[in-house]
Amino acid sequence: MSYQALARKWRPKNFAEVVGQVHVVKALSNALDQQRLHHAYLFTGTRGIGKTTLARIFAKCLNCEKGASANPCGVCSACQEIDEGRYIDLIEVDAASRTKVEDTRELLDNVQYSPTRGHFKVYLIDEVHMLSGHSFNALLKTLEEPPLHVKFLLATTDPQKLPMTVLSRCLQFNLKKLPEDAVVQQLESIMLAEDVAFERPALYSIARVADGSMRDALSLLDQAIAYSKENVTDSAMHEMLGTVPREYMQKLVQALIDENAAEIMRCSHELAQLSADFGSLLDDLIDILHQAAISQAVPDAESRLGSDVELANKLGKQLSAEDVQLFYQIALLGRRDLYLYTSQQSALEMTLLRMLAFRPASREQTGQEGSVVRNKVISRDAQDSRESAPGDVQDSRESAPASKIDDLVKNGRWPELIDQLGIQGSAHSLASSCSVQSASGEGVVLNLAEQHEGIAIPNARRKLQEALQAYFNQNVKLEIKLTNQDIDTPAKxxxxxxxxxxxxxxxxxxxxxxxxxxxxxxxxxxxxxxxxxxxx
Ligand SMILES: [Zn+2]
Structure with a gap:
């Protein structure tokens, strides 16, 4: 017996079977039930999210022999032939392969004739943005004065490329990417119906890679079943998709909880051997920290269905809320700057080591108040530790001397300090356009190129000074000197x-x-x- 691809086999045949896109289904159903039908519909959205599927269902609703309604019978010859892709009054065109004006004219020449069998002649034009300018003009004429028996269903991933004249004559429906949980639920029900054994986290791995596209998810599921030989396990999915095995995420999370820098380095080396994608690992970590924060704030939130809920719960229980927020922020910055690092591996290592370095000392050791002060001391030491071997990181977090301004601003550490000040807008522009001329225990003298004088507005100066004072927990004199010399700034x-x-x-x-x-x-x-x- 020939194998039918899952995407084809499980393609929804009526509105009730459509996953997600509730806003579109509801609007189309109401229009059908109230017989308020427009003559042209445009379905937009990224690939694989059901544009043509919805259009075909809509065509079936229009032409079901039991009468046009939102609930086609599914058994009449019109319904069945539409399902099988051979209904004479549903004319499907792939605009990507028929871009020329002759093609469009030929297609539209027959518009005036009544449908052969159905109530409506339905033109489904996929990837409509690919039509040439002349083709659009030909189409536009028909859209302006369409015969009553004609419906146009247009689909595109790129509505910006459609002329306004065409857009304005269509009812537009923007389809959304499917949420990960919705994809997983559908995959799960398919696996149960197909009677294939699976591990639920494996489905999450697939859904994540499919990125909101059910068609991609089902293609991956086809591959997964073939690859795993009937038992779709999470580890097999990581092998197939090239993503990071879950056990490594568990080890890394444990290492963060235990503040075990050596374990982080060990995992990082092993992951490099596996050619792991460090970017997606950071994405996963960000996701887990997000889940951990939710588990702390709303322990019994029902919507939490992610694959790593257990891991997130563990993290949420063993770290303070402040630590989770801090780690999340550091992970986000690490992900953002991933490609500024010399290698992705070093990006991951620095991001995780930074989490350990900046983590406030435990409450038992310092008491609540002490931990806040300690946080700042550690922050400075963390800077120093960047140039040491990774194994030294934990040692460097002891008995640091009081914070000194000159420790931080000299030796080219001004750019890193700016990142930590939490300044934005004009203050951030000003700081980034300055270099450090000198720094002492009392304050900083910054150089600013003469041509940038305009950005040293009082408000920016004040905010920068306040941020420095908050950071060093002392009064800080801030002086900005204009120079005509060529200076090296963080912005440069x-x-x-x-x-x-x-x-x-x-x-x-x-x-x-x-x-x-x-x-x-x-x-x-x-x-x-x-x-x-x-x-x-
Ligand atoms: Zn029917």
Missing amino acids: KKTRAMEERQSLVEKQVEEDEVVKAFRSSFGAEVVAGSVKPIGE
Whole structure:
């Protein structure tokens, strides 16, 4: 017996079977039930989220032999033929392959004739944005004065490319990406119906990679069943998807709880051996910390269905709420800056070690008040520890001397300090455009290029000074001197880093074997300005 792909086998046949997209289903159902039908509908949204599926169901609702309604019978010949993709009055067109004006004219020539069998002649045009300008004009004429028996169902991933004249004649429905939990629930019910053994976390791994697309999720599920030989386990999914095995996440979470830097380094090396994707690992960690924060704030929240709930609960119980928030913030920054690091592995290591370094000392050791002060001391020491071997990190967190301004601003640590001040807007622009001329126990003298004088507005100065005072917990004199010298500022440093990243990725694309092969075989060229680092 031939195998039918799950995406095809489980394609919804009526509105009740559609997962998610409640807003669209409701609007279409009401329109059908109240017989208030428009002549052109546009379904927009990313790939694989059900645009053409909804359009086909709508076509069935219109042409069911029992009469147009939101609940087609599913058994009449019209319903069945639409399901089988061979109904004569449902004309499906893939605009990507029929972009020319002749194609559109040929298609629309027959619009005037009545439907052969059904109540309506339904034109379903997928990827409609691919039509040429002339084709749109041809289509527009029909949209302006459509015969009563014609309905247009247009679908596109890219509505911005449609002319306003076409957009304004359509009722538009924007389909949303499906939430992870909705995808998992559907996968679970399919696995039960197909009678295939599985581990629930494996379904979450698939849903995460599918990123809101049910079609992608079902294709991955097909692969998963073939790959796992009838028992879809979480570890098999990590192998198949190239994601990080859950046991490593458990080890890393435990290492954070135990403040075990050595274990973090061990895991990091092993993950590098497995060619793990450190970006997705940080994504997962951010997700777990989010869940941990919810578990602390709302322990019995019902909506928490994530795959790592147990891990998140454990983290939530063993860390304070402040620690969870701190770790979350550090993980977010680590993820944001992932590509500024020399390697993704070092990005992960620094992010996790920073969590340990900045974690306030435990309440038993210092008492509630002491921990706050200690936090700042540790913050400064954490800076120092960055240049030490990772194993030294924990030792460097003892008996630090009182905070001194000059410790931090000298030795090129001004950019890191800016990140920690929590300043934004004008104060952040000002700080980033300055370099440190000198610093003492009492204050800082900053240099600012003359041409940037305009950003040293009083409000920005005041906010920067206040932030420095709060950080060092003392009065801080802030002096800003204008200079005509060329100074190296954090802003310039950031620009340089971005330029280096850009030239690195351009070089990687240049040297890529596949790109080279396309060049030599097809005369392909890389479009200037089209190469961007991931995440931009
Ligand atoms: Zn029917």
